[in-house]
Amino acid sequence: xxxxxxYTFLSLFTVFKHLFIKSVTLxxxxxxxxxxxxxxxxxxxxxxxxxxxxxxxxxxxxIIFKDExxxxxxxxxxxxxxxxxxxPKKAIxxxxxxxxxxxxxxxxxxxxxxxxxxxxxx
Amino acid sequence: xxxxxxxxxxxxxxxSTHGVLRLVLDLNGEKITACEPDVGYLxxxxxxxxxxxxxxxxxxxVDRIDYLAGFFYxxxxxxxxxxxxxxxxxxxxxxxxxxxxxxxxIASHLLWIGAFLMDLGAVSPFFYAFRERELILQYFEKISxxxxxxxxxxxxxxxxxxxxxxDVEEILRILPEKIIDYENIITENPIFIQRTAQKGILEAxxxxxxxxxxxxxxxxxxxxxxxxxxxxxxxxxxxTVVLENKDSWGRYKARVLExxxxxxxxxxxxxxxxxxxxxxxxKIKPVNLTIPEGEYCSEIEAPRGLASCFIISDGNxxxxxxxxxxxxYYAVNLLRKLLVGTYINDAIAxxxxxxxxLPEVDK
Numbered sequence: 001x002x003x004x005x006x007y008t009f010l011s012l013f014t015v016f017k018h019l020f021i022k023s024v025t026l027x028x029x030x031x032x033x034x035x036x037x038x039x040x041x042x043x044x045x046x047x048x049x050x051x052x053x054x055x056x057x058x059x060x061x062x063i064i065f066k067d068e069x070x071x072x073x074x075x076x077x078x079x080x081x082x083x084x085x086x087x088p089k090k091a092i093x094x095x096x097x098x099x100x101x102x103x104x105x106x107x108x109x110x111x112x113x114x115x116x117x118x119x120x121x122x
Numbered sequence: 123x124x125x126x127x128x129x130x131x132x133x134x135x136x137x138s139t140h141g142v143l144r145l146v147l148d149l150n151g152e153k154i155t156a157c158e159p160d161v162g163y164l165x166x167x168x169x170x171x172x173x174x175x176x177x178x179x180x181x182x183x184v185d186r187i188d189y190l191a192g193f194f195y196x197x198x199x200x201x202x203x204x205x206x207x208x209x210x211x212x213x214x215x216x217x218x219x220x221x222x223x224x225x226x227x228i229a230s231h232l233l234w235i236g237a238f239l240m241d242l243g244a245v246s247p248f249f250y251a252f253r254e255r256e257l258i259l260q261y262f263e264k265i266s267x268x269x270x271x272x273x274x275x276x277x278x279x280x281x282x283x284x285x286x287x288x289d290v291e292e293i294l295r296i297l298p299e300k301i302i303d304y305e306n307i308i309t310e311n312p313i314f315i316q317r318t319a320q321k322g323i324l325e326a327x328x329x330x331x332x333x334x335x336x337x338x339x340x341x342x343x344x345x346x347x348x349x350x351x352x353x354x355x356x357x358x359x360x361x362t363v364v365l366e367n368k369d370s371w372g373r374y375k376a377r378v379l380e381x382x383x384x385x386x387x388x389x390x391x392x393x394x395x396x397x398x399x400x401x402x403x404x405k406i407k408p409v410n411l412t413i414p415e416g417e418y419c420s421e422i423e424a425p426r427g428l429a430s431c432f433i434i435s436d437g438n439x440x441x442x443x444x445x446x447x448x449x450x451y452y453a454v455n456l457l458r459k460l461l462v463g464t465y466i467n468d469a470i471a472x473x474x475x476x477x478x479x480l481p482e483v484d485k
Contacts, residue, residue, distance in 0.1 A: 007310040014306040015246045024253050038282075040267040056409050059179040080182030080273045085281060086409060094267070 040081045040094040043072050045112035047091040054083035054092060065114070074100055074108040126151045132469060134163050142480040145457065145473070149466060157461040157469075159454045164484040172444035177203060178408045180440075182273040187446060188482045189270050190233055193219075193226040194424040195446075196275040197354075198431040201420040206413035206435065209278045209404045216354055217394035218284055219275065222262075223354075223422075224384040224391065225290070228297070229258040230425040231377045231384075234477050238374065239308060241474040242317050247307055254300050261289045277411070279403025290392055297385055301378065309375065318370035322460050322472030325368065332459065333452035336427030337380060338476055341365045341372040348423035357394075360387050370475035377477075412439055426450050426477050448482040 026033055035041075048070055054063050062076035063083060084092045102108060132145040142163040148156035168187055172180050184199045185192030197219060204211070211219075236251030259269040265284055266274035274281050308314055324334070326342040339346055340363055347362040349355045363379040365372045415437040421430035427449020436442040453476040460476075461469055 003310075004312040008312060011307045011311045014303055018246070018250070024256070036264040036267070038265075038267040039263065053409055056176065057178050059175060059182050078182065078271070079268065080271065081267055082178065082182060082273070086178075 035096045035098075038094075039096050039098075040079045040084075042074060042095050042097040042100055043077065043083065043110065044093050044095045045070055045072070045091055045110075046093070047089055048112065048114045049089055049091070050114055051088060053086050053088060057082040057086045066111075068114055070112050070114055072110045072112075074110060075105065130466070142484070143454070143473075143478065145461075145469070147461070147466065147469065152465050152467070154461050154464055154466060154469060157458050159457050161454060161480070161483050164480050166481075166485065168485040169444055169446060172441055174440060176409075176439045177277070177411050177413070177441075180444075181276070182271065185271040185273060186481065187448065187485060188424070188426070188429075188450075188479055190230045190479060191226050191425050192270055192272055193222050193275070194422055194429060195431075196272065197223060198420050198422050198429060200275045200277055201422070202418045202431045202433050203277045203411075203413060205420060206416070206418045206433070207277070207406065209406070211279070211404075212398070212400070212402045214283075214395060214398040214401050215279050215403065217391050217398060218280060220354060220358065221290065221388055221391035221395065222265075222274070224387045225258050225261070225293070227425045228381050228384045228388075229255045231381050232258075234377060234425075235304065235308075235374070238474045238477075239314075241470050242314065244308070244314070247304060250300065250303060250307075254297060257289075257293050257296065261293065264289065276403075277408060278406050283401040284395065287392055287395065290388065294385060294389055294392070298382070301381060305378065309378070315371060317468075317471050318374065318475065320369050320371075321464070321468050322370045322475060323368045324456070324460060328459060329456075332456045334427065334449075334456055335452070336423065336425070336449050336477075337363075337376050338373060338427065338453060341376045342368050348421060348428060352422065355387075358387050358390050360384075370471055373475045373477075410439060412437060421447075424449060426479060426482060427452070446485055448485070450476075450478045450480070450482040453478050454483050 050065065052065070059080060059082065060076045060078050062073045064071045081094050084094045100108065128149040130147045130149055132147055134142055134144045144160040146158040146160060147154050168183065171183065181199060184195040187195045232251040232255040236248040239247040262272055263269045266272040266281070324338065324342050326344040329339045329342045329344065335346065343364060343366045345362055345364045350362060360383045363376050363383060365376050367375065413435045415435055418433045418435065419430060421428060428447065429449060430447040432445040433441045434443040456476065457473055460472055464472060
C-alpha cells in the first residue's frame, strides 16, 4: 500500500516536472524547421542529357520523357531520391521545397526542358 | 443464457488497433470465448511488386514494409543481394549499419512504449517517448534525407559516408536520463501494474508453436537473439534481455531493458566508426542489376522479431519470387489463443503489448 502511494506520487511528480521544461514542439506554419542539406523534396531538373537512367530506377514510374521535355509527376513520386542519386550528370536534384499542396492537380506535373546535347551512352 | 452472448467487432476504426486491424470477438458476458483476427486492410502487394520491378527499383519500397523499422528491411534486402553477389562489406560500413539499426530499434521501441501507454489511457508518456524518438528521426533525416523511408542502404554499401557523429553522442547522452523518467512514470505505477501484470500470459512452448520471436519470446523465458550469431554484430558486447514474467508487464519491461542494451551497442558502434576511417564501398552497377540464378536468404533480429527475406532468382532483372517473413504476422495469429478466456477490458492491453504493426502483417 505504502509502495503504491510512493510510486503514484513519483509518477505525478515526474509529469509535474515537465511543466517547467522548455517546449519542444514547433508552431509549424509560422516557424519552420531547419532542413538538412540532403533533404528530399520536389525534384528539379537542369542539364538532362536523356540517358533514361532515371526511368529505369524510378519505382513509381513518375518520370516520362516527352519530345524535348521531361515530365515528373509529383503525385506518383515517393521521394525516394533514386533518380537524383543515380543520375550520371546529377541533372535531377531533390530541392528543399516540400509544401506541394495545390488545388490544381496539373501543377504537380513538372515539365523541364531537356538540353539538345548529343545523347551520351552511360 | 443465450442473451449474454455477443459478437463484437474490435476495429478497424478502434483507435487502439491503429486503423487497420479488425478483431472479431465472441463474447459471453464480458469474457472473450473466441477471437478471429481479420487482416488485409493495409495490403499493398509488396511481394508481387518485387516480381515486376528491378532490384534497384524495389529497394526504396522495402522501407515501407515496416515503416517504424525501415532500416532493418533495407538491410535484409541489401544483405540478400550482397549474399548473391558475394560482396564483403568494409568495417566502416558495417559499423555505420549497426549504429543505424540499433538507433532504429530504439526509435521503434520508444514509439511502442508511447502507443501502448496511450492505449491504456496514459497520455503523458506518449509525448515524452515521441520527443526522444524525434531526436533519432532528425538524425536519420540529416544523414539520409528522410525521416522514416530512409532508402539509405544500397547494395554493397551506403548512399554516402557519415561525417557527423555529434548528434548520436548527444542522443546517447540524453536517452539514459529520459529512460529514468519513463521508468519513474510507468514501471512501478500501480495503475499500470493492475492493467498489465498477470495479463496475457504467454508460455514459451506456445510462443514457439505459434512462431513468435523477438522480445515476446524472450519475455517468456526463452533465450533466442539472432544478433548473438549475426556476423554484422561480431565484436559487440551486449546482453540478451530474457525475462520470466510472461505477461504484458514483462513485455514492457523487456523493451525498456532492450533500449538500454541498444544504447550500449550504439556507443560501441560509434567508437568503431571513429577507428575505421576508410570508407570503401563495393562498386556494382545497380541499374540493370541481375543476380545469379539460385535461392538466397537472409535474416535479422528486427524490433518485432525475426525477419527474413527469401529471394528466388532466375537470373533476370527481377526476382522470380520474393518472400518476407515478418514477426508481427505471427503475433497477430497468437491473439486467437491469447485473448480467449480474458475479459474484454484486457483485450487492448494484451494485443497492444505484443507490438503488432500492421504494414508488416499485410505487406
